[in-house]
Amino acid sequence: MKNQEIRDLSADxxxxxxxxxxxxxxxLKFAHAVSPIENPLRIRAARKQIARLLTELTVKxxxxx
Numbered sequence: 001m002k003n004q005e006i007r008d009l010s011a012d013x014x015x016x017x018x019x020x021x022x023x024x025x026x027x028l029k030f031a032h033a034v035s036p037i038e039n040p041l042r043i044r045a046a047r048k049q050i051a052r053l054l055t056e057l058t059v060k061x062x063x064x065x
Contacts, residue, residue: 001049006056014057021050 001017009017025046031037 003052006052009056011057011060014053014060018050018053018057021046021053025050 006014025043028037028043028046032040032043037043
C-alpha cells in the first residue's frame, strides 16, 4: 500500500488496517520461529507498514483536535 493510499483512508479504516497488519506480523513471526521463512525481510516490511499506518492515524487524530 502506497503512502497516498494510506492518506486517503479514514481513521476507522486505518485502525482496521493496523489490526490486520499486526495479525499478519504475528503470523510471520510464528512461522519464522517454527522454521525459517524464505524471505525474513517480510517481517521488517510488515513492521514498517504498521509504523506508516500508525503515523497517519496520529496525524489524522491531531488534525481533528
